[in-house]
Amino acid sequence: MGGPLPLDALGPAGAYRPRTRTTVTDVTGRPVAELGLVPRLFVDRAVSALRRATEMPEDERVAAIARAGEAFASGTVAGLPAEEHQRLVSRVSGLPVAVVRAAAAHTARAAADVHRAVRLARPAAAVDDWRDPLTRTGRAVWTRRGDVLAVHAAGNHPGVHTLWLQALALGYRIAVRPSTREPLTPHRLVTALRDAGFPADHLVLLPTAHEVADAVLDGADLGVVYGGDDVTRRYAGSSRVLAQGPGRSKILLTADADPDADPARRAGLVVDSVVREGGTGCVNATAVLVEGDPAPLAEAVAERLAAIPGLPPQDDRATLPVQPVDTARALERHLREQASGTTAWLGADGVVEELGDGSAVLRPAVHQAGGPDAPQLGVEMPFPCVWVAPWHREAGIAPLRGSLVVTAVTEDEKLIDALLAEPTIGSLHLGASPTCDSGPDMPHDGFLAEFLMRTKGVLRPV
Structure with missing residues (x-):
């Protein structure tokens, strides 16, 4: 490649190269791409064009999404073969290349299965079209809440982009504002979707400076945004914006499930939950609560995590995330501040292992906190970091609230009932199922279509 890859905005009339650009670098600081940033006027006009677009038939949408998913994962898109794209994403994001490959394969599967995926959320009594014969006696019809969806995408993992494919399948026109940290994935996916048959005025990629970001949301009917606690607080009361915040996923190990459990055996569940996908995802375990003495488990987990080698992200054997040295050092300082009062x-x-090229591996960390109410249990880091703490029955489920996923290894059915009833827990895994596990029929944090769609009662003449 003879210089940084040009990443143009993808507007309703095709590719557009703005005068304002930002350089996308890899974890060593080397320029990889030049991303064009569009002004507010371009955003406003693009979103207006989405609103005017004529809807594609559903079968054409679904077929085009499937074709695009296959091309994205294994084909050549915009002249870039899949393998080269995946290595670039690995270098830019710092994720192990094996994780990026797995995410690409997951995108292809999600695209091929998108029709069934959205149907999982449709109420059983609803139909898709007012023309359905069942509406002659009165029926619920499943309808969109709007026409245009804005997505403020995250850059921590390429897999986040599989979600908005469901909105596209439902007939939404999509405006994606990519993360400037890793815009390669959404640029490739939007390009593949256009190549597969979606008109340019159905799907746009709008990279913007931070001060223009709100314009993408303002012009849309609905929005999905990713971010930290500040983002979730900002949109907590909004009915038109779905905020995807920190996961703070947790594991609960009660004594009744396996009173003679070998800590080394239980450590496997924890290690998988903590380190899979590079340990950067919202479904990676942040904390483990243990009924009884947590020290033997913490020791066993630390021993296994310490043995993981530190490698550049593009190495096929890499497991741990990599960041520029300055970023890694800042995260290390933050961890030390947060870990005050715990046992390491x-x-x-330290958790920084410099690779000698301007980048550094973020190595795992295991700390033991004093109790189930320790503030550290809610501290989520963008690398494999886990807080282990004792839990007792009197604490109940309070320490597990606000978790995207809870894995509960317990035989206590009343406790399971309480966890399932808790509205701030997104998913519940029972038994030795890592927090990262999922099934094809499971929602991530509720079904996206629950947010995108509604039912309307329709009664028409017989």
């Missing part, structure tokens, strides 16, 4: 089983001497 791993990471006491």
Whole structure:
């Protein structure tokens, strides 16, 4: 490649190269791409064009999404073969290349299965069209809440982009504002979808500076945004914006499930939950609560995590995330501040392993906190970092609230009932199922279509 890859905005009339650009670098600081940033006027006009677009038939949408998913994962898009794209994403994001490959394969599967995926959320009594014969006696019809969806995409993992494919299948026109941290994935996916048959005025990629970001949301009917606690607080009361915030996923190990459990055996569940996907996802475990003494488990987990080698992200054997040295050092300082008052089983001497090229591996950390109400249990880091703490029955489910996923290894059915009833827990895994596990029929954090769609009663003459 003879220089940084040009990443143009993808507007309703085709590719557009703005005068304002920002350089996308890899974890060593080397320029990889030049991303064009569009002004507010371009955003306003693009979103207006989406609103005017004529809807594609559903079968054409679904077929085009499937074709695009296959091309995205294994084909050549905009002259870039899949393998080269995946290595670029790995270098830019710092995720192990094996994780990026797996995310691409997941995108292809999600695209091929998108029709069934959205149908999982449709109420059983609803139909898709007012012309359905069932509406002659009165029926619920499943309808969109709007026509245009804005997506403020995250850059921590390429897999986040599979979600808005469901909105496209439902007939929404989509405006994606990519993360400037890793815009390669959404640029490739939008391009593949256009190549597969979606008109340019159905799907746009609108990279913007931070001060223009709100314009993308303002012009749309609905929005999906990713971010930290500040983002979730900002949109907590909004009915038109779905905020995807920190996961703070957790594991609960009660004594009744396996009173003679070997800590080394239980450590496997924790290690998988903490380190899979590079440990950067919202479904990675942040904390483990143990009924009884947590020290043997913490020691076993630390021993296994310490053995993981530190490698550049593009190495096929890499498991841990990599960041520029300055970013890694800042995260290390933040961890030390947050860990005050805890016992470090791993990471006491630091978590930064410099690779000598301007980048550094973020190594795992294991800390033992004093109790189930320790503030550290809610501290989520963008690398494999887990807080282990004792839990007792009197604490109940309070320490597990606000978790995207809870894995509960317990035989206590009343406790399971309470976890399932808790509205701030997104998903519940029972038994030795890592927090990262999912099934084809499981929602991530509720079904996206629950937010995108509604039912209307329709009664027409017989």
